[in-house]
Amino acid sequence: MPRYVALTYTKDVDWTSPEYRAEMADYAEFGKAAAAVIRGGDALYPTSTATTVRVSGGKGGDVLTTDGPFAETKEALTGFYVLECADLDEAVKVASTIPAAWDGAVEVRPIIEF
Numbered sequence: 001m002p003r004y005v006a007l008t009y010t011k012d013v014d015w016t017s018p019e020y021r022a023e024m025a026d027y028a029e030f031g032k033a034a035a036a037v038i039r040g041g042d043a044l045y046p047t048s049t050a051t052t053v054r055v056s057g058g059k060g061g062d063v064l065t066t067d068g069p070f071a072e073t074k075e076a077l078t079g080f081y082v083l084e085c086a087d088l089d090e091a092v093k094v095a096s097t098i099p100a101a102w103d104g105a106v107e108v109r110p111i112i113e114f
Helices: 019-032 088-095
Strands: 003-010 040-043 049-058 062-067 076-084 105-110
Touching: 003 088, 040 088, 076 088
Parallel strands: none
Antiparallel strands: 003 076, 003 105, 040 076, 049 062
16 A cells, blocks of 8 residues: 655644643544554654754765754644555545644655655
8 A cells, every 4th residue: 555754834833842732632633533544753843953964065075064944934844644545535635634734734745665
């Protein structure tokens, strides 16, 4: 059965903060409802905790790191789910029930099986 990644884009906040407890309860409810197709996933800490890595000059070049994301946006990549669904239609149906879709966005992409 095909697998899809559902990338969640929401406000860039620390989801471990108590002020988001009610919203996290919605995610827990989604997790229970979609348990049959979820094969993995996690929330991500805010982009302020990110480190961007680049290699100058290509393979073997100098490793350059910078704090934070590449670009500032209203919504940030804040988590993901790996879904195993019959087809894209089913994956989209499941993604529409992820709380991020209600006030942010969920990007669904097929996973290449190597």
